[in-house]
Amino acid sequence: MKLTKNERFIFFLLVANSFFIFAQEDKTYSVKTIAFYNIENLFDTENDSLTFDDDRTPEGKDNWTIERYKNKIQNMSQVLSELGNELTQNAADIIGICEIENRRVLEDLIHHENLIDENYGIVHLDSPDERGIDVALLYKRKSFIVNTFKSHRLLLSNTKGFRDYTRDQLVVSGYLDNEKIHFIVNHWPSRSGGEARSKPNRIAAAKLNKRIIDSLQKLDIDAKIISMGDFNDDPVDESLKNILRTKGTKNTLEAVDLFNPFEKLFKKGIGSLAYRDRWNLFDQMFFTSNLISDTKDSYSFWKAGVYNPSYLLDPKGRYKGYPLRTYAGGSYIGGYSDHFPVYMYLIKESNH
Numbered sequence: 034m035k036l037t038k039n040e041r042f043i044f045f046l047l048v049a050n051s052f053f054i055f056a057q058e059d060k061t062y063s064v065k066t067i068a069f070y071n072i073e074n075l076f077d078t079e080n081d082s083l084t085f086d087d088d089r090t091p092e093g094k095d096n097w098t099i100e101r102y103k104n105k106i107q108n109m110s111q112v113l114s115e116l117g118n119e120l121t122q123n124a125a126d127i128i129g130i131c132e133i134e135n136r137r138v139l140e141d142l143i144h145h146e147n148l149i150d151e152n153y154g155i156v157h158l159d160s161p162d163e164r165g166i167d168v169a170l171l172y173k174r175k176s177f178i179v180n181t182f183k184s185h186r187l188l189l190s191n192t193k194g195f196r197d198y199t200r201d202q203l204v205v206s207g208y209l210d211n212e213k214i215h216f217i218v219n220h221w222p223s224r225s226g227g228e229a230r231s232k233p234n235r236i237a238a239a240k241l242n243k244r245i246i247d248s249l250q251k252l253d254i255d256a257k258i259i260s261m262g263d264f265n266d267d268p269v270d271e272s273l274k275n276i277l278r279t280k281g282t283k284n285t286l287e288a289v290d291l292f293n294p295f296e297k298l299f300k301k302g303i304g305s306l307a308y309r310d311r312w313n314l315f316d317q318m319f320f321t322s323n324l325i326s327d328t329k330d331s332y333s334f335w336k337a338g339v340y341n342p343s344y345l346l347d348p349k350g351r352y353k354g355y356p357l358r359t360y361a362g363g364s365y366i367g368g369y370s371d372h373f374p375v376y377m378y379l380i381k382e383s384n385h
Contacts, residue, residue: 066117070374084165110147131220219262239276268296293319329382
């Protein structure tokens with residue numbers, strides 16, 4: 034994307050709060066949007082005998098019909114088509130996704146008329162999650178070339194000592210305009226049973242995430258890594274602050290530190306989901322400090338945000354202002370998701 038003279042002026046004013054860029058009128062910048070969205074239970078309508086997906090079938094408790102499935106695809110594709118659009122006039126270049134049942138629903142999503150022209154590719158591997166939900170990465174083929182991908186299993190046990198099956202962490206490595214970047218897509222264990230009781234599971238997930246990052250840095254100390262997902266923890270919780278040691282301010286960063294721009298947003302009261310009149314910011318991205326620089330030859334972090342236009346908000350009733358979800362209180366309302374998507378921009382000086 035190229036910015037006009039007026040847009041560049043606004044751009045430089047905005048970016049000044051993030052890091053210094055010497056403004057010259059003849060400069061243009063390439064902007065890439067990285068996004069993540071928990072799209073809340075995107076299941077097909079068929080019963081999978083190997084998972085607990087019975088509720089999301091036509092005969093199940095949710096009465097999950099073809100019509101409702103098609104409406105969900107319509108809604109999700111609309112949101113995805115808009116991520117990053119305000120600045121770049123294009124859909125996001127990279128999108129991490131969670132709570133999808135299988136590759137088929139992703140195919141239906143990217144082939145919807147809202148997204149078909151974006152020519153997204155899919156990286157998806159089946160996780161052993163009991164409900165059958167997975168994580169995935171969508172990428173614009175013109176922006177990103179996939180080199181390798183691998184899923185990393187999170188091994189958990191329940192209180193009785195039996196295996197507790199959950200989502201894998203998906204690592205996708207490739208080239209964003211010839212610049213190698215590693216993406217990790219997460220959906221950490223939920224707070225079911227209470228935050229304190231379920232906390233050890235997220236601590237374990239954080240340790241796995243740290244091992245993945247450490248292994249990438251061991252192979253290349255300058256590896257550029259972006260970890261994104263629904264962490265089911267806020268930016269200030271132990272899993273992120275103590276295990277991964279993410280930092281929310283740039284002036285304290287060291288070479289191998291991880292920066293989490295969503296910590297500042299959370300402290301301002303911004304959230305991606307609400308529960309019992311409290312906002313949480315479970316949906317986040319954090320990344321290696323080498324993605325904060327003013328070098329003109331590589332992508333640098335500009336800013337991050339939560340995408341929450343008015344149509345994604347419940348307009349009335351008990352949950353007014355909350356994310357407008359597909360089901361609420363056991364009733365179908367035909368909304369979008371119980372989470373807002375999140376995004377961040379990477380920028381690089383363009384040579385033409």
